[in-house]
Amino acid sequence: MKNTSLIPVVLVGFLLFYASTDFPEWGDPQSPASSSPVSSHFIAKTGVDTEVPNMVTAVLADYRGFDTMLETVVVFIAGMAVLAILRNFSRKKPVKRGHEVSVEPDLIVTNTVRLVVPVIQIFSFYVLAHGHVSPGGGFQGGVLMGASFILIALSWDLERALTRFPINRCMVVAALGILLYAGIGVLSMALGGEFLDYAELEKVLPVSREMARYHAMLGVEIGVGFTVTAIMFALYANLSSRGRLEGGL
Template sequence: MKILSLIPIIAIGGLLLWAAQDFPKWGDVESPASKSPVSSHFIGKTGVDTEVPNMVTAVLADYRGFDTMFETVVVFIAGMAVLAILKGSTRGNSRRKDHEVEAEPDLIVTNTVRLIVPVIQIFAFYVLAHGHVSPGGGFQGGVLMGASFILIALSWDLEKAVSRFSIERCMIVAALGIVIYGGIGLLSMMLGGEFLDYAELERVLPVSREMARYHAMLGVEIGVGFTVTAIMFALYANLSSEGSLKQGL
């Protein structure tokens, strides 16, 4: 099997390396990808259209809003699928392994985590809200937020983290994120534009068309952040306890 699998791999590798000779040179400004009108439009017009300095955020949440919305839905569905797969798990945590010992959470670890978790959460909010002018955005902020809950689960035990953020609440928050995202899209549709055409929100926000897009992007990023936070924590909570949500690692 190992020898047999080398045949297609060598063939594919040869083809790809052969094709790599025709790729544009490293960092070529005139390469087709860089010269394409779409990219040039994004770089040239983002400031005019949306007043967002970070082009990646603008393209992510505004120009390619549909894409991001359904990526968020994919994350949500994956989280639900993990729940569905591990929910009926019979064995659960019935048998403990030999090398495990029942021990109190370590004092130094828990106190450090107690200090560090608020900082992580504030940083997550900063990353989410400041994503317009610096690297960051809904995905990164959401993952950081989820990581703070995972840290609680790691340093105490899973029950403590789940008591703070239960899985039912996780799913509600995750769905709420998609509702926020879709709601902003529907709102702009109701105001006369197209779906996710944030510029129409100027009628309800006391700002210009460009700034309406700017602020709607923040709303969309918050929706993404909700979903990603909840799903990341639900993933960890289910995988670390085989679906029983008890004891964890």
């Protein structure tokens, strides 16, 4: 078994090495990927089209906004699927955990976490809202926010984190995030554009078409942040307790 599995690996490796001799020069500005009209358009016109200084954010949330919506949906699916796989409705009675020793949460750890968590959360808002002008955005902000809840669960126990953010509320927040994203898309459709054509939002926002795109992107990023926050914590809560949602690590 071990040796036969080497055959596909060697074959794929041969193919990939064969192809990599043909790639354009390393870092060549004239390579097709760097000089194509698409990437030139992104670099040259992002400011004109959307007024967002961070091209990555503009491409992510606006030019390829549909991709990003589906990506958020993928995160949502992961949360749903993990809950569906691990949750066992038929066996409600608590499982005895003989091997686990209950230890009082450590004083130093809990107090440090007490200090750190608010900072992390504020930083996550900063990362989310500042995604237009610096590296950051909905996914990064959402992961940070989720990490703050995971930190609470790690330093005390899962129940404490779950009283702050119950699993049902997680799924509601995640669904609301997608609803916000797709809702902005549908709103721009209702105002006469295509799906996710944020420029049409100028009819309801007191700004220009470009700034409408700018603001709609923020809304979209907030939606992404909601979903990612909730699902990251839901994944941790379910995986660390095998779907029982108690005790944890």
